[in-house]
Amino acid sequence: MLKHPTLDQLYALGLHGMAKAFVEIAASGEADSLGHHEWLGLLLDREVSLRQDKRLAGRLRVAKLRQQACVEDVDYRSPRGLDRVLFQKLVEGEWIGAHDNLALIGPTGVGKSWLASALGHKACRDNRSVFYQRVPRLFEELALARGDGRHPRLLRNLGRADLLILDDWGLEPLDAAARHDLLEILEERYGRRSTMITSQLPVDRWHEIIGDPTYADAILDRLVHNAHRIELDGESMRRTRAKQSRKD
Incomplete structure (x- = not known):
């Protein structure tokens, strides 16, 4: 007699995970063998799980990661110089x-974007906000945003994410507007949020990509001095896998 009123109340309270578990447990006949505490515990576990899944889906939707990648699937066997101990420490998120x-x-091709996406996915799982952008596209969007009034809001959004992933840094030199925007973003984030950069260029070439020496010093001071580094090498994994496929 209590099934339908209870379900109505659960749905009215927005407890959809508990409602679904209530129906499944009742239909399985398992309810008769459960004590009140066990019954309530199962319902609460299902509600918590559903809410965690929804929050993760929302964070991933906002993050817009480039690839579907998980840290559990990292390939440590490929000869690219990935330090397993260091990477596992980064996975912990401290x-x-x-x-x-x-x-x-x-x-190119050694898996930088994939690893960045995997770390971003793990950060989302750890209940952190993440936002991914390819650097060339980011500066295009910021340039367009100047013309339609979105520029301040876009800069604020870039400053708020717990982890900002800037992929493909250094593909082309920065112009004056891009230099200014990058400094504003990093100034807002410095000491408050984390930024991840992927680049084909070694750090000692970043100064020339930024261009203006004064801006370069200010940007790199906020970006590099407190940065962990993973330096990879080796042949493109895409090329290696293509060769392997032809052999197979």
């Missing part, structure tokens, strides 16, 4: 809590 930065550096 560097994000400490508002440190991270630079993933190496030639």
Whole structure:
């Protein structure tokens, strides 16, 4: 007799996970063998799980990660110089809590964007906000935003994420507007949030990509000095896998 009123109340309270578990447990006949505490515990576990899944889905939707990647699937066997101990420490996420930065550096095809996406996915799972952008596209969007009034809001959004991933840094020199925007973003984030950079260029070439020496000093001071580094090398993994496929 209580099934339908109870379900109505659960749905009215927005407890959809509990409502679904209530129906499933009742239909399975398991309810008769459960004590009140066990019954309530199962319902609460299902509600918590559903809410966690929804929050994760929302964070991933906002993050817009480039690739579907998980840290559990990282390939440590490929000869690219990935330090397993260091990477596992980064997976734990303490560097994000400490508002440190991270630079993933190496030639094209060694998996920088994939690793960045995997770390971003883990940060989302750890209940942190993440936002991914390719650097060329970011500066295009910021330039357009100047013309339609969105520029201040876009800069604020870039400053708020617990982890900002800037992928493909250094593909082309920065112009004056891009230099200014990047400094504003990093100034807002410095000491408050973490920024991850992926680049084909070694750090000692970043100064020339920024261009203006004064801006370059200010940007790199906020980006590099507290940054962990993963420096990869080796042949493109895409090329290696293509060769392997032809052999198979």
